[in-house]
Amino acid sequence: MSDSNTNSSLNAAGNQWLGNLKTNLDDEAVKQLDSAIKSSKFLAEEINAAGEANLGVSFDKNSAGILYNSGDEKVHIGSDLSGWEAQGLTAAPIAHELAHALQINGNPDNVSVPDQGIDGALEKSHTEEGVAYAAQYIVEQQAGLSDGLINTKQQSLTSTLSAFAQQNGIDVSNLGFDPNPPSVSADQQLASVAGEWSALANPSNAPNLTYDQSTVV
Numbered sequence: 213m214s215d216s217n218t219n220s221s222l223n224a225a226g227n228q229w230l231g232n233l234k235t236n237l238d239d240e241a242v243k244q245l246d247s248a249i250k251s252s253k254f255l256a257e258e259i260n261a262a263g264e265a266n267l268g269v270s271f272d273k274n275s276a277g278i279l280y281n282s283g284d285e286k287v288h289i290g291s292d293l294s295g296w297e298a299q300g301l302t303a304a305p306i307a308h309e310l311a312h313a314l315q316i317n318g319n320p321d322n323v324s325v326p327d328q329g330i331d332g333a334l335e336k337s338h339t340e341e342g343v344a345y346a347a348q349y350i351v352e353q354q355a356g357l358s359d360g361l362i363n364t365k366q367q368s369l370t371s372t373l374s375a376f377a378q379q380n381g382i383d384v385s386n387l388g389f390d391p392n393p394p395s396v397s398a399d400q401q402l403a404s405v406a407g408e409w410s411a412l413a414n415p416s417n418a419p420n421l422t423y424d425q426s427t428v429v
């Protein structure tokens with residue numbers, strides 16, 4: 213087939229996994245993903261890990277959300293991906309869900325990424341959510357994407373993580389993906405900050421409203 217079907221940032225398993233994903237995405241989403249993979253080492257390594265783990269993907273055009281379900285161990289991509297695509301952010305929720313699916317201690321059941329700045333997040337585990345938010349943040353930074361995290365919360369998680377990275381001398385542009393990283397690694401430190409932040413953040417001024425209660429699944 214043509215050269216556009218392989219990506220030099222990926223190994224054979226990663227390219228095969230990505231090829232399957234692409235058959236269910238439209239041209240614009242494919243373009244955004246290819247571009248992000250070329251500039252994000254972390255995303256390329258997540259996709260290689262997905263290929264090596266033979267991670268399943270299910271396309272549910274009639275359902276909302278993009279999520280990892282630890283019950284069937286598949287990433288489910290629903291109609292919401294088009295909303296991310298419209299913002300140029302196709303790679304962001306994929307990076308987020310791959311972190312849930314692949315990283316040790318990163319897979320709460322049925323976790324959905326936040327949805328267009330409204331309240332589409334089912335956050336069963338705020339701490340483990342940090343792993344996925346950190347992955348999303350790293351990929352957005354490496355690929356030069358606009359901020360897909362900021363719209364979902366009152367405060368900016370992105371600026372919180374950027375400040376932490378700067379204070380601790382973490383070079384985000386150089387971070388790679390490790391399915392089982394040591395707790396002292398830079399991405400795990402970012403995940404810890406993101407998890408703490410996520411647990412404290414509320415989606416509105418309602419004092420008792422948490423993400424779990426505000427979710428439409």
Ligand SMILES: [Zn+2]
Nearest residue numbers: 323324325344
């Ligand atoms: Zn999540």
